[in-house]
Amino acid sequence: MHDAIDMDADAFEALVIEELDKLPDDMVDGLDNVVFVVEDAPESGDDLFGVYEGFAITERGQYGMGELPDRIVVYRHAHLAACADIEQLRAEVHTTLVHEIAHFYGIDDAQLHELGWA
Template structure:
């Protein structure tokens, strides 16, 4: 049993399964448009901070005129440790992963943080 003051713990594999589950629950039209994008789970951002939950690393669809053939896939990165630090239990974690996925996928479609904030996804 976990104490309220201890952080929520989940190993990399279990966290990755939750990410896949949440991806499966996203609307097909949101996922089907993702061209040359891979989803990656990493423990934490390069700077080691726990502030960033996810990252879209690539060119938005709206900027892909600069995109060459044979480019490496864009990456949507979900950071495990910041999510665990922000959440008290699995339900909260699932909600946060879901929001992070929608947020980063929206960046792929060229939706910026200001608009995401207006829509309630920031």
């Protein structure tokens, strides 16, 4: 076991933004009406790195103007507890972002595992 990384909310959010900026353009350019949010932990108490809240692009149908944005939430506490150093933290945040963005595109967990992304 290792000691959890100690990083305040502002520094963690800055790291998430840096990792988001490193993702390929073709992955993020298609995101429509999606916001990225950093929270400490899910209200449910579940041990999650992140979650996609919304409708995948493959399920949107008549989705249109006036819809609240979908949310991709990255949870700080789970990431910090799981990572031994900043490099591992960056890698885990990257994986979480790719995973949740994939859900936006309609790729489920089984497909992510098949692709080696989860």
